[in-house]
Amino acid sequence: MRIESGEDYTIPSSFKRFLRLYGKIIKDIVQGRFRTLMTISGSDPVFMGLLAAKAIQYYERQRHRYDKKKYSGLYVYHDEFDDAVLLKEVFSRNLNVKYTEFQYAVYERSERYLGSTFSFLIMDLTKDLKPNDLGRLIGIVEGGGLVILLTPPWDQWDTYMTIFKRNITVPQFPEPRHIFIKWVKSKLLKHDSIGIYDADNKRIIKKIELKREIKLSRKKIEIPQDTLFPKQVYEFALTNDQVKVIKLMEQLYEKPRKGKKKVIVITADRGRGKSCAVGIGSVGLIHVLRKVKPKPRILVTAPSPSNVQSLMMLARRVLDALGYKYEVIKREGNVIELRGEKFSIEYWEPINIPRIRGDIVIVDEAAGIHVPMLHKIWMSRNRLVFSTTIHGYEGAGRGFSVRFLSKIRSDKNTQLVEYEMTEPIRYSINDPIEEWQFKTLLLDAEPAELTSDDIKDIEEKNLVYVEYDPKYLFSEKGEEELRQLFGIYVLAHYRNEPDDLGMIADAPHHIVRAVKTRSGKIVCALQIAYEGRIDRDTANELLKGGRIPGNIIPDRFLKHLRYKGFAELLGWRVVRIATHPQVQGRGIGSWALSKLSEEAISKGLDWVAAGFGVNYELLRFWLKNGFYPLHISPDRNPVSGEYTLLVIKPLSKRTWEYVSRANKEFRLKLLDSLPIVYRDMETSVAMQLLNYGDPLLNDIPDNLFSPVQIDRLWIYCIGPMTFEAAADIMHRLAKLHWLLPKDKRAELSRIKEAILVGKALQGKSWDELKSELRLHLKELHKFARDIACKYFRALTRKDPEIHEPGVERLDYDLNIIF
Ligand SMILES: CC(=O)SCCNC(=O)CCNC(=O)[C@H](O)C(C)(C)COP(=O)(O)OP(=O)(O)OC[C@H]1O[C@@H](n2cnc3c(N)ncnc32)[C@H](O)[C@@H]1OP(=O)(O)O
Incomplete structure (x- = not known):
């Protein structure tokens, strides 16, 4: 296939010039651990594939002069489109690299690469631009690396019907607004370390420039002298921030005193390696806990199993290094458990955490979990790690600290340690591409300061x-x-x-x-x-x-x-x-x-x-x-x-x-x-829902209860019998209560209404109600009897004190339906 091989095409001199500008700054890029971005726009998949291959090849050689490394590349595309497949084929056939290994992935499966590091990333955006993809994938590229965006023709890209756009339209409004891509383009044009090439017209739209100072490369890793975890565990850390987190996690080895809690909160922007650090630390904990406990169990939770893949990956590496044998349990491609004979690290959905036994709970991407749920998790354990992104794809700004942290900070029984990781793992702290990504996706947006x-x-x-x-x-x-x-x-x-x-x-x-x-x-x-x-x-x-x-x-x-x-x-x-x-x-x-x-x-x-x-x-x-x-x-x-x-x-x-x-x-x-x-x-909540709206009945219907039922209600009211003996009647009374207009109901305080709903409608146990309503059992029983007495009065207009017990009559009709 001549076309696929790209033989009929020559590389335009404008593209060569375009590339040479990358070559000119490559030394600073490598030394400064900056990343660069290249946009190639056009309509011919063969030509685009060829240009992308040449770009990687050129860049790789240039870069190798300065860092002499082996490289890895990831190419992401949509395989349901023939021309996207063709583009990828042309790229891979024409790629003549010396030091790089390339992998190819479809977008739907790209989640699994999120914890890994790549030197090069090619995103084929000719069919789609899903904002989340930009948010997730760019972060995998290391300093010195290159991101290539392959896009439709520059001038037509704005109005291009992408999959994302099609998915967000509805039958009544079939035409999307075409604003987002225009916005992305404006940011590509504005930020430095980005070049744009128009393949259809063989012209440079924007030359690459680097407009920033090189900050000194990062400090050497310093492992503390005195550690509880083996040094081998610490050797997996890539930054001193990670070392610090692992060291902090040593504090969870000892149980807090009764009634107390130990909580570590780690916050960081995306790409600071917090999940990896926590993964390393969890194995450290398993290792030391095994000496004092037959089968230590660490529970990990996050909004989705995909969030904990880097944590699991690092945990596996450290377990391997320490020589542990274990099984890897997966669900839909995600690792959800590392199960050894005498330990386990298990992922569970947040809702399950409070009811599952485990020694230590790690909540990753905590800002992605609702505050009431975080609260339940925090209440249910005494050794916890919460780690979360501040800015970025999963970020919640300061929301996590405003709404959740402020509560645990003020709890006297919680020994809280907070740590913010700042040092990016893969690239420089003033990386231009992170800046572009943050500005484009508003990952660092904050509300106005109010005066x-x-x-x-x-x-x-x-x-x-x-x-x-x-x-x-x-x-x-x-x-x-x-x-x-x-x-x-x-x-x-x-x-x-x-x-x-x-x-x-x-x-x-x-x-x-x-x-x-x-x-x-x-x-x-x-x-x-x-x-x-x-x-x-x-x-x-x-x-x-x-x-x-x-x-x-x-x-x-x-x-x-x-x-x-x-x-x-x-x-x-x-x-x-x-x-x-x-x-x-x-x-x-x-x-x-x-x-x-x-x-x-x-x-x-x-x-x-x-x-x-x-x-x-x-x-x-x-x-x-x-x-x-x-x-x-x-x-x-x-x-x-x-x-x-x-x-x-x-x-x-x-x-x-x-x-x-x-x-x-x-x-x-x-x-x-x-x-x-x-x-x-x-x-x-059930009470709020039942109380709001127009009444469902006008008055108490006749013959709603049989004389026998009324008499059973009475005997429960006056004392000797239990709630359970009158549960059927209380259940009907509860229904009646919320069907009636307010002025026709027996007058009950809020707490009694809560007992009526919780016990007689929802069938909660006395213990459940006791803790939900914060009452003593005795009070609960007393209030429940009061309800029975009030309704006895409302139904019979008689005082329970003067009621004549027993039923003589057999001739009554019973209204069994309201
Ligand atoms: C479809 C949805 O988006 S639902 C999700 C709503 N948004 C959120 O939960 C985000 C966090 N909360 C908020 O931004 C706000 O509190 C909102 C939007 C819920 C309410 O806006 P506010 O300006 O606080 O509402 P406003 O002052 O008019 O009413 C306050 C009432 O809301 C309720 N409320 C709910 N959440 C809150 C809160 N976080 N702070 C204060 N009041 C709250 C209270 O019952 C309060 O009533 P009260 O004053 O009688 O006690």
């Missing part, structure tokens, strides 16, 4: 509601506001990925709103999605269980509430809302929602809705703002440990009718599902 004037504006509600045009946000003028906006999400939300940024830019049905102070500081950020106005055929499909991209609210409404007409309505789903952490709880979020509703009404929309992991505080926020619960997921999310709840606020009369009925259906369903599906739901 006393801003706080005054907030107190006086001197606020401005802003309707953003995404084009403006992703422009030089709007960039600062975009950074503030995204910074709020990073800080307030538990999960933020570059793909979310891509959605804001390109998803045609997503819009952004914000609240600013008068000086222009953003204090609340909202991301909204248009949903609804679904045609009848699709609606019928949904009713039969079919799917539709996006449209979460209409989809669940149709599937679970079955009102077909709802599909025609148009609404806004609040995808994310977050208030600047410094000023939460001051009414800004509520003000934003009221403005949003006003805008939605002015645009003729029917509803505003939201879906979120439900907890008491957050649900309070939505209920306070007039949103009705509509649907709740049957399972807890394995990472956040929360049920997902959908809430909706009707804006038109027609929607009102649907929502009022839907909410009644929801509560009826919940009442009957609590004992079956939601036994473990927080009782406070």
